[in-house]
Amino acid sequence: MSGHDELVADLQRMLGTSGVLWQPGDMERYRVDWAGSQGALPLAVARPASVEEVAEVVGYCHRHDIPAVPQGGGSGLVEGALPDSVQPELVISLERLNRIREIDPIGYTISVDAGCILQNVKDAAAAEGCFFPLSLGAQGSCQIGGNVSTNAGGLNVLRYGMMRQQVLGLEVVLADGRIWHGMKALHxxxxxxxLKQLFIGAEGTLGIVTGAVLKLSPAPEVTRSAMLACPGVSAVMRLYTLARRCCCDLLSAFELIPRACIDLALEADANLPDPMDTRHPVYVLLEVSASGPANLDDMLEALFERGLEQGLLLDGVLASSDTQASQLWRIREAMLEGQQRRGDHLRSDISVPISQLSEFHDQAEAMVRKFAPEASVIAYGHVGDGNLHFNVLPPPDLPGDEVAMLLHTLEEQLFDIVDTFDGSISAEHGIGRLKQARFLESLSAPELDIMRGIKRLLDPRGQLGAGRILPRTPL
Amino acid sequence: MSGHDELVADLQRMLGTSGVLWQPGDMERYRVDWAGSQGALPLAVARPASVEEVAEVVGYCHRHDIPAVPQGGGSGLVEGALPDSVQPELVISLERLNRIREIDPIGYTISVDAGCILQNVKDAAAAEGCFFPLSLGAQGSCQIGGNVSTNAGGLNVLRYGMMRQQVLGLEVVLADGRIWHGMKALHxxxxxxxLKQLFIGAEGTLGIVTGAVLKLSPAPEVTRSAMLACPGVSAVMRLYTLARRCCCDLLSAFELIPRACIDLALEADANLPDPMDTRHPVYVLLEVSASGPANLDDMLEALFERGLEQGLLLDGVLASSDTQASQLWRIREAMLEGQQRRGDHLRSDISVPISQLSEFHDQAEAMVRKFAPEASVIAYGHVGDGNLHFNVLPPPDLPGDEVAMLLHTLEEQLFDIVDTFDGSISAEHGIGRLKQARFLESLSAPELDIMRGIKRLLDPRGQLGAGRILPRTPL
Structure with a gap:
């Protein structure tokens, strides 16, 4: 038997026939991600159905020196979970570890397998009158293990925090195949x-998350959504400070949407009406929610009044029904579809201190105007977290090779500006392989030393997710 | 010059004369803590006044093989910061690093030196209409660096989280004297x-925290406190689940107070009135607060109504003024004073899953009745976090040596019960040296390996806080 045949036979012995895929056609879907990026063909795809099976496969890889990469729902945006082309890898898919293990509506916790799809976890919580706050575009396909490993963000971070803040306990298969049992449901x-903090956000490079205990909240009984029009980004940020105060701690989303994004949304979905009669420079889509008798309308009214008084608001729409609220939120989805249709563009995911976001925005916009006056800036995002997806559509008539060059230049320039604000080049998407070069440049000597040391400690042979976050060698 | 004289002279050269204490009388206050425990006389006390000075001292210790222990306000409860008696240590006090570096009321962040006293940080935030939520008995003397290093908890955790959740950025002097500059104000x-997660809760064993960027919230404009009487701990826990729902996410404290604690409070402070006309088995002291137009009375009314309906409530007092609210909270303080007056007693700080706290309480109480029928159980705490200070006063007539033996037995028994609930033997106080033996017993092989590896990575010579959390040798 060849080495590859032997690997497949061994995996079949460990996982059963249905637990292993090795025909190129069957493996196709494990080498592409949500953004359309493509990885190499993996050695095989292992589909363990229990934590013990994950441990067996990882231990086997450890003993036989086989590089492996854990894979969740494939919605990462930095090519962290795609099989490597430098050195063929075994994909370990968590998709069959998909049990809700336990839900505790008294203590507001849920215990789940890492392969559970986020939406299923949200639904299971809702069925018990509880709420799991993580809210992402990919929630119908992304998995909890991936959410943990990438410290996922999304729409509700300003109220509930990132995935890190949701995790009470973890179960992790270590690089040598041992299992760390850390599924404690303790606040x-x-x-x-x-130890759990090590694995959260480590992108699968330090161990494979197989289970998690997550915090829940009481399900909101009343929710209000509103879209507000503002004269500019600076006004939006001042409005945010006001909204935090007026809405107490019940503000669950505060999204910046520039006019260009509304146009993209209307382009993508002909049934969507313009949210207001007049065009305005920028909009805010916000949500407040409460599980008890809070008068959310009072809060929003206070916000509108004070916002108008202070010249921060031009107009506003308060959704008067669930349908109307859904329509407002549909704009947020449709604008991403519209953006996608425009082909290659600069996608970014930066953060800066909240109070400097407006100044950052202006500097970045001026930079784009300088380098590509015909390009369109599409800067939207979770400004309540200081997180902006400062994206740029290239001029429509630019030849393909020039587009790639321009986008690269714009990204480098953008990151330089991020640095002057002591910001982050990856607020929520992570590093993976796509952002590695710039990330490594930005590390100080102590940071690099400690990160390398952690990798060496937890994966001494460099077999898990090699080449993600840190370079493959030397470790 | 002797080695000690040389050390003092070298420190004086680095820190100036006022930066070093070495006379036994001057060092006395650095060897006792808030609980009255006493450590050994240190080699000297270094009092650096800048981050650079901390780095210089730590680098010097690294080169000259001098063990050192960082010290904050001295309110730790596990003897983590007291100078060691096995091997004389240099105390590095952070007390002179006490600047509020910057406050950003727009972005709701504050940047501070590690030696800032918690109350001063709270006051600086309040002066800008903001709120720093950490709330501890020791807040008038404890320091932010200690709060970070022990991942402090306190009264408001159920709403705002532990200290870990407040930290956006850190600055840390590493064991080799290098400075990690991680003061980013990013959400x-x-x-x-x-990396910051490594140093939070590490009790100063991996590096010395010298600065922190912390999250703030809008200052509450309206606050309501109430004391409720319940038939038992089980009812209290069901009431908590209800309170989370009725009070939306505006519940900021939910403290269990058994009747025995009320008696201790009245004993300690003769001016305190009994909060209700009748004696009840257990009480809850709760607080709700909001920064905007939330009708907190509506929320509390809904809670009272549903609590009464479900038989969870016997009586209740809603503070109708700030004075009345202070009086209710004064009970919480006075009961601790009363407990202190009773001399040696079992002090614990355990947590279990919230939904099992009542069952845990009953089992632990039965255990105490079995081993010491005349002892008094004083079980109070932050039950909204599953955190109980299950304390026991020994029978009043027991001889001193038997008290010590009994308390040791009760602690061992209590921890055994904690284990059956998959709980924690130290929910918020940490390990230090006092809880080390039991902590080490509880670790699995992978846990011990990883913790030792982290210590080795960050403090390869074992010079910082040696013997705290992990044993001194072998590393």
Missing amino acids: KNNTGYD | KNNTGYD
Whole structure:
């Protein structure tokens, strides 16, 4: 038997026939992601159905020196989970680990397998009158293990925090095949170094998350959505400060949407009406929600009044029904579809201190005007977190090779501006392979030393997700 | 010059004369803590006044093989910051690093030196209409660096989270004297391993925190406190689930207070009135607060109504003024004073899953009745976090040596019960040296390996806080 045949036979012995894919046609869907990027053909795809099977496969890889990469729902945006082309890898898919293990509506916790699809976790929580706040475009396909490993963000971070803040306990298969049993459902536990923090956001390079205990909240009983029009980004940010105050801590989303995005949305979905009679420079889509008798309308009214008084607001629409609210939120989805239709463009995911976001926006826009006066800036995002997807559509008539060059230049320039604001070049998407070069440049010597040391400690042979976050060698 | 004289002279050269204490009388206050425990006399006390000075001292210790322990306000409860008696240590006090570096009321962040006293940080935030939520008995003396290093908890965790959730950025002097500059004021930053998580809760064993960027919230404009009487702990926990729902996410404290604690409070402070006309088995002291136009009375009314309906409530007092609210909260303080007056007693800080707290309480109480029928159980705490200070006062007539033995037995028994609930033996106080033996017993092989590896990575010579959390040798 060839080495490859032997690998497949061994995996079949461990996982059963249905637990292994090795025909190129069957493996096709494991080498593409949500953004359309394509990885290499993997050695095989292992589909373990239990934590013990994951441990067996990882231990086998450890003993036989086989590089492996864990894979969730494939909605990452930095090519972290795509099979490597430098050195063929075994894909370990968590898709069959998809049980809701336990839900505790008294203690507001849920315990799940890593392969559970986010939407299923949200639904399971809702069925018990609870709420799992993580809210992402990919929630119908992304998996909890991937959400943990990328420390996912999304729409509700300003109220509930990132995925890191949702995790109470973890179960992780370590690089040597041992299992770390850390599925504690405790809100407080100060016993030694908090090991789960190592694996959250590590993009599968330090171990494979197989289970998680997550915090839940009471399900909102009343929700209000509103779209507000503002004279500019600076006004939006001042409005945000006001909204935090007026809406108490019940503000669950605060999204910046420039006019260009509304146009993209209307382009993508002909049934969508313009949200207001007049065109305005920028819009805010916000949501407040409460699980008890809070008068959300009072809060929004206070916000509108004070916003108008202070000249921060031009107009506003308060959704008076669930249908109307859905229509407002449909704009947020449709604008992404519209953006996608425009072909190659600069996609970014930066963050800066909230109070400097407007100044950052203006500097970045001026930079684009300088380098590509005909390009369109599409800067939207979770400004309540200081997180902006500052994207740029290239001039429509630019030849393909020039587009690639322009986008690269714009990205470098944009990141330079991010640096002057002491910001982040990846607020929520992670590093993977796509952002590695710039990330490594930005690290100080102590940072690089500690990160390398952590990798060496937890994956001494460099077999898990090699080449993601940190370079393959030297470790 | 002797080695000690040389050390003092070298420190004086680095820090100036006022930066070093070495006379035994001057060092006395650095060897005792808030609980009255006493450590050994240190080699000297270094009092650096800048981050650079901290780095210089730590680098010096690294080169000259001098063990050092960082010290904040001295309110830790596990003897983590007290100078060691096995091997004399240099105390590095952060007390002179006490600047509020910057406050940003737009972005709701504050940047501070590690030696800032918690109350001063809270006051600086309040002066700008903001709120820093960490709330502890020791807030008038404890320091932010200690709060970070012990991942402090306190009264408001159920709404705002532990100290870990407040930290956006850190500045840390590493064991080799290098400075890690991680003072980013970003709410989202997924660039590589999140290094700050390593130092939070590490009790100063991996590096010395010298600065922190912290999240703020809008200052509450309206606050309501109430004391409720319940038939038992089980009812309290069901009431908590209800309170989370009725009070939306505006519930900021939910404290269990058994009747025995009320008696201790009245004993300690003769001016305190009994909060209700009748004696009840257990009480809940709760607080709700909001920064905007939320009708908190509506929420509390809904809670009272549903609580009464479901038989969870016997009586209740809603504070109708700030004075009345302060009086209710004064009970919480006075009960601790009363407990202190009773001399040696079992102090614990355990947590279990919230939904199992009542069952845990009953089992633990039965255990105490079995081993010491005359002892008094004083079980109060932050039950909204699953965190109980299950304390026991020994029988009043027991001889001193038997008290010590009994308390040790009760603690061992209590921890055994905690284990059966998959709980924590230290929810918020940490491990230090006091809880080390039991903590080490509880670790699995992978946990011990990883923790040792982290210590080795960040403090390869084992010079910082040696013997805290992990044993001194072998590393």
